[in-house]
Amino acid sequence: MQKILIVEDDKAISSVLQSILSDELPDYEFVSAEDGLDGLKQVEKDDFALVISDIKMPKVSGTEFLKQALQVKPDLTFVMISGHGDIDTAVACLKDGAYDFISKPIDINRLITSVRNALDKRNLVKHNQVLNVENSTLKKKVNKKYQMIGSSPALKKIQEMIEKVATSDARVLITGPNGAGKELVAHAIHAQSDRSKGPMIEVNCAAIPSELIESELFGHVKGSFTGAIKDKQGKFELATNGTIFLDEIGDMSLVAQAKVLRALQESKVSPVGSDKEVKVDVRVIAATNKNMQKEIEAGKFREDLYHRLSVIEIYVPPLDERKEDIKLLVEHFSKVISDEHGTALKTFDENAIKALEGFSWTGNIRELRNVVERLIILGSNPISETDVASFVRK
Numbered sequence: 001m002q003k004i005l006i007v008e009d010d011k012a013i014s015s016v017l018q019s020i021l022s023d024e025l026p027d028y029e030f031v032s033a034e035d036g037l038d039g040l041k042q043v044e045k046d047d048f049a050l051v052i053s054d055i056k057m058p059k060v061s062g063t064e065f066l067k068q069a070l071q072v073k074p075d076l077t078f079v080m081i082s083g084h085g086d087i088d089t090a091v092a093c094l095k096d097g098a099y100d101f102i103s104k105p106i107d108i109n110r111l112i113t114s115v116r117n118a119l120d121k122r123n124l125v126k127h128n129q130v131l132n133v134e135n136s137t138l139k140k141k142v143n144k145k146y147q148m149i150g151s152s153p154a155l156k157k158i159q160e161m162i163e164k165v166a167t168s169d170a171r172v173l174i175t176g177p178n179g180a181g182k183e184l185v186a187h188a189i190h191a192q193s194d195r196s197k198g199p200m201i202e203v204n205c206a207a208i209p210s211e212l213i214e215s216e217l218f219g220h221v222k223g224s225f226t227g228a229i230k231d232k233q234g235k236f237e238l239a240t241n242g243t244i245f246l247d248e249i250g251d252m253s254l255v256a257q258a259k260v261l262r263a264l265q266e267s268k269v270s271p272v273g274s275d276k277e278v279k280v281d282v283r284v285i286a287a288t289n290k291n292m293q294k295e296i297e298a299g300k301f302r303e304d305l306y307h308r309l310s311v312i313e314i315y316v317p318p319l320d321e322r323k324e325d326i327k328l329l330v331e332h333f334s335k336v337i338s339d340e341h342g343t344a345l346k347t348f349d350e351n352a353i354k355a356l357e358g359f360s361w362t363g364n365i366r367e368l369r370n371v372v373e374r375l376i377i378l379g380s381n382p383i384s385e386t387d388v389a390s391f392v393r394k
């Protein structure tokens with residue numbers, strides 16, 4: 001039960017206050033102190049949701065008590081009670097950090113309102129603190145999820161590029177084979193940029209039918225086509241002040257490419273069925289596993305759009321070109337997977353790692369992660385070369 005401290009040298013007033021307030025606030029426990037010195041002792045040893053304190057008291061006055069108590073517990077909420085003609089001191093208490101004051105003779109309704117408001121404010125502040133902690137824990141978790149592991153020169157170069165481009169709003173095209181880590185790079189850029197407070201909206205261009213992509217990206221108004229039963233915001237608008245990640249951009253139809261090009265040229269989007277244009281402040285990151293030069297030569301990708309998207313190009317090489325990352329990746333996945341499964345951590349012995357380094361990883365890091373998961377479930381501890389031979393068919 002949360003507690004409220006009443007500091008008042010007049011015992012009669014103290015008990016009247018307590019009886020009125022405990023009727024109004026049955027969820028709180030009331031504690032009393034008879035002067036500032038006693039109040040300070042209570043504050044030091046206990047936590048209070050609120051302190052109601054008289055100003056004129058023997059030994060340590062209410063003003064002094066307020067200052068000293070706030071030094072010990074800066075978050076404490078105070079409502080002061082001032083005697084007749086004591087208004088200046090009461091106002092000084094507000095400057096020193098009290099939430100409110102009530103003048104004697106006490107108007108009961110005014111007292112109850114002030115106490116309720118003080119408690120509401122304090123609860124809001126506490127709730128906010130909890131949300132802030134949750135928020136930063138979640139952010140840390142998300143950032144951990146998008147941590148890039150590896151010590152190869154190729155990975156270091158990628159990390160340096162990410163650091164450099166994150167601070168700008170330049171468009172980035174990430175290329176490389178499936179499962180190599182392109183999405184991870186996109187998340188790392190967003191997380192390290194000033195836009196990290198804003199959203200990161202992902203669109204898998206290959207997964208959306210070409211007739212729906214315009215509405216998906218730019219939104220639509222009700223009735224603009226069969227099935228458009230209400231207005232819908234597009235991903236570009238949803239990504240305002242953040243980042244839009246256009247994954248598998250190489251698979252986008254030429255019609256959709258023309259529309260994306262217009263949006264990039266003008267920084268404006270127009271929902272399907274609407275003649276109004278919406279200004280969007282969005283950073284664009286795109287990724288593809290296709291060879292864009294070949295796609296352009298084959299007439300499948302617009303060259304002008306390619307140049308708009310690839311102000312900076314980051315190439316994520318296949319795992320086979322950076323096998324020195326395998327050991328660190330295996331150790332990392334092993335930790336992540338045992339955490340996910342809630343099982344004890346399994347290690348890989350040197351020969352098991354060597355065997356894994358000897359394979360060709362056409363599915364890249366995604367494939368390696370799956371193999372580590374399989375070995376953790378089926379293999380011994382530590383996982384040996386024999387486990388690799390038994391459970392990995394290559």
Ligand SMILES: Nc1ncnc2c1ncn2[C@@H]1O[C@H](COP(=O)(O)OP(=O)(O)OP(=O)(O)O)[C@@H](O)[C@H]1O
Pocket residue numbers: 145147148149150176177178179180181182183184185289329332365366369
């Ligand atoms: N350097 C890395 N460190 C840790 N995990 C990684 C790394 N690179 C990739 N991964 C993990 O490998 C998996 C595949 O990565 P990701 O989805 O980023 O690849 P991709 O290139 O976008 O693949 P696709 O082209 O198929 O979409 C993910 O689980 C990702 O977290």
